[in-house]
Amino acid sequence: MFVELIATVFAGIGAAGLVMVLNLMTGRRLPKWLMPVAAGAGMIGMTISNEYTWFGRTAERLPDGVEIAMTVDEQSWLRPWTQVAPYTKRFVAVDVANLRRNATQPDQRMVDLYFFGRWSPVNQTPMLMDCAGARSAVLIDGAVFAADGSVSDADWQAMPGDDPILTMVCET
Structure with missing residues (x-):
C-alpha cells in the first residue's frame, strides 16, 4: 500500500513535469x-491502473500448488470507469498442493482456502x-476428528454442486 502511494505521488509529479516542459517549449x-x-x-490515472493490475500482480506471486478458484469483480458508481470494465476486488485461492485425504473417508478432503481482498489482509481458513x-x-471451532477420520461437531453447510471451490x- 505504501509503495502504491509513493507511485501515485510520483505519477502526479511526472505529469506536472511534462506540462511544465510543454509550457517552456510553447x-x-x-x-x-x-x-x-x-x-x-496523473495521480487518478495511476490509482486506476493500480486497481486494475492488483489482481494480476497478486495472482502472479502465488506459490506453486495454490490455484485461484473464484474471483469477485466490482462495479461502483463512485468509480464510473468500472461501469465500463469492472475490476477484480477479491478472490479465493485453494492450496491444492497440500490437499489432505483420509483413506477411511474417501469422499472428504481437507484444504486450506486463502481469501484475498484489495485492501484486506490475507485470511487463511482450513476447510x-x-x-x-x-x-x-x-475447521476452526469445535470440529473433532475420530479415529476413523470422521468429524464430529462440524458445522456442515450445503454447497451448490457447481461451486467452483468444491x-x-x-477433481484434484
Whole structure:
C-alpha cells in the first residue's frame, strides 16, 4: 500500500513535469491551471491502473500448488470507469498442493482456502469438503476428528454442486 502511494505521488509529479516542459517549449503560453490539473489526472490515472493490475500482480506471486478458484469483480458508481470494465476486488485461492485425504473417508478432503481482498489482509481458513454430499465445514471451532477420520461437531453447510471451490477440490 505504501509503495502504491509513493507511485501515485510520483505519477502526479511526472505529469506536472511534462506540462511544465510543454509550457517552456510553447514560450509559457499554457494556462497556469494546467499543471495542477495534469498532476491530479496523473495521480487518478495511476490509482486506476493500480486497481486494475492488483489482481494480476497478486495472482502472479502465488506459490506453486495454490490455484485461484473464484474471483469477485466490482462495479461502483463512485468509480464510473468500472461501469465500463469492472475490476477484480477479491478472490479465493485453494492450496491444492497440500490437499489432505483420509483413506477411511474417501469422499472428504481437507484444504486450506486463502481469501484475498484489495485492501484486506490475507485470511487463511482450513476447510473440510464432502464431495459426495456437496457440503463443507470450516475447521476452526469445535470440529473433532475420530479415529476413523470422521468429524464430529462440524458445522456442515450445503454447497451448490457447481461451486467452483468444491469442483476444484473434488477433481484434484
